[in-house]
Amino acid sequence: MNPDSAPLLYSFRRCPYAIRARMAIYSAAIPIRIEEVSLKDKPRALFEHSSKGTVPVLVDGDKVIDESLEIMQWALEQNDPDNWYVSLSQEELSNSHKLIRDNDGEFKTWLDRYKYADRHPEHSQEYYRNQCDSYLQRLEAVLKQQPSLIKHDITFADVAIFPFVRQFSMVEQSWFAQGPYPNLNRWLTSLLDWPLFVRVMAKKPASNGERKKGH
Ligand SMILES: N[C@@H](CCC(=O)N[C@@H](CS)C(=O)NCC(=O)O)C(=O)O
Structure with missing residues (x-):
């Protein structure tokens, strides 16, 4: 091409x-x-x-x-x-979509508040971290049983979700490393070490294209 x-x-x-x-x-x-x-x-x-x-x-x-x-x-x-995707069973696909929907929905909402707690002073950062816990415990429970979220091997659900867990882990790194999610930690660490992830994060120059002002 x-x-x-x-x-x-x-x-x-x-x-x-x-x-x-x-x-x-x-x-x-x-x-x-x-x-x-x-x-x-x-x-x-x-x-x-x-x-x-x-x-x-x-x-x-x-x-x-x-x-x-x-x-x-x-x-x-x-x-x-x-x-990652096309050979998944109906049940695996349905489980994937449920996990991703809840990640992109409620978890992402609380994650943003946890990350930017100073912009949401109605509650403490710890409060927002606690709101993220039920979703993370759900992932932790799955990862206690098997190495990845849908089955033994990585699938598109792992790939779709881990960038958000990465953000969560970066807010208070040492708390996360020692916190209540040992299996999630193990899963996240192996995904962050993955050469494919390292490749997609390689720095690219910002575009010089024409800008739309005000956005
Ligand atoms: N549902 C969209 C969400 C994409 C999204 O919200 N991206 C953020 C960046 S992480 C964005 O572009 N926000 C608009 C902005 O920051 O102006 C998708 O899955 O692609």
Whole structure:
């Protein structure tokens, strides 16, 4: 493929949604161009493709995908060399979607408050950390029984969820390392050491594209 006609991914290096999308694209070995976006100064072209103004956004010819899970599916339906997605049973798929829905929903809400507790002074940071606990205990209970969230091996649910657990672990690193989640710690550490993750986190220069002011 001509590198200039490869699909384009608007991305933000540290964004957990963009990380999960890049992981699936890299795993599927799909040639891609990545435009690193500044969230404080998003390029006009991003809004032309998707008015939501969130990342990641994938542009492949006329096709635009502006939801990270759908980008993962788009990639893995083309090539799924490590059996993350297409060979899952109905039950495994349904369990995956439940875990991801609760991650992207309630857990993410409390995670943001925990990360930015100073912007939500109505409660303490510890209060917000405690609100994250029921979801994390759910993951911990699964990971006590098996090495990964859906079955023995990693699947797309692990990849979709771990960037958010990573964020949680970084708020109070030593608390997390010694806290009530030994199996989650083990799971997270092995995912962070994964060469695929190291590759998707490699630093890319920010784009010099035309900016849309005010975003
Ligand atoms: N549901 C979307 C959520 C994407 C999202 O919220 N991304 C954040 C960055 S981590 C974003 O672009 N926020 C808009 C902003 O910060 O202006 C997805 O899964 O792709």
